[in-house]
Amino acid sequence: HLKFVFSDVRLDPRTANPWLVLSEDGRRVQDGNVEHKVPDLPERFDTAPCVLALTGFTTGRHYWEVDVGDKTAWDLGVARKSVTRKGVVVLSPEEGYWAICLRRGREYRACAEQAQLLYLPQRPQVIGLFLDYEEGTVSFYDAIFWVAHNLTLVNQISREIGLG
Numbered sequence: 001h002l003k004f005v006f007s008d009v010r011l012d013p014r015t016a017n018p019w020l021v022l023s024e025d026g027r028r029v030q031d032g033n034v035e036h037k038v039p040d041l042p043e044r045f046d047t048a049p050c051v052l053a054l055t056g057f058t059t060g061r062h063y064w065e066v067d068v069g070d071k072t073a074w075d076l077g078v079a080r081k082s083v084t085r086k087g088v089v090v091l092s093p094e095e096g097y098w099a100i101c102l103r104r105g106r107e108y109r110a111c112a113e114q115a116q117l118l119y120l121p122q123r124p125q126v127i128g129l130f131l132d133y134e135e136g137t138v139s140f141y142d143a144i145f146w147v148a149h150n151l152t153l154v155n156q157i158s159r160e161i162g163l164g
Helices: none
Strands: 020-021 029-032 062-066 074-078 098-102 107-110 116-118 126-132 137-143 151-154 161-163
Touching: 074 126, 074 137
Parallel strands: none
Antiparallel strands: 020 029, 062 126, 074 098, 074 161, 098 107, 107 116, 126 137, 137 151
């Protein structure tokens, strides 16, 4: 019997790239059409279209879902709280990011320095993320159909995880 916490993830506007628009409740993000005038804080992503969650995890098993809908491009995963946020951001475990991405509406990849192409039998609308901090794993699921095309990225997660 696997015990986990269903996590209510809210996004941190202080980390959001100036081109992103967050909902008032911090549960949704979308690309904006203009760069917003926001303070250049040390925690803010300045070039990469990224945002982290308000709170991170330092222990336990956590599950949350992200509605990606019909978007043709997105990046989704977890990150160390200490990741680089200024300049070029490389989404890879070596840089503190455990993520998957969609490009051109059909190319799914595990983000790494040598990106691994993933085969998904159908296009997921909702992605479930399961973080097992003690095991050091992040798994991604099609949250609607719960089919077996999950990807587990195994790497040592030894610092606080901020969700991205």
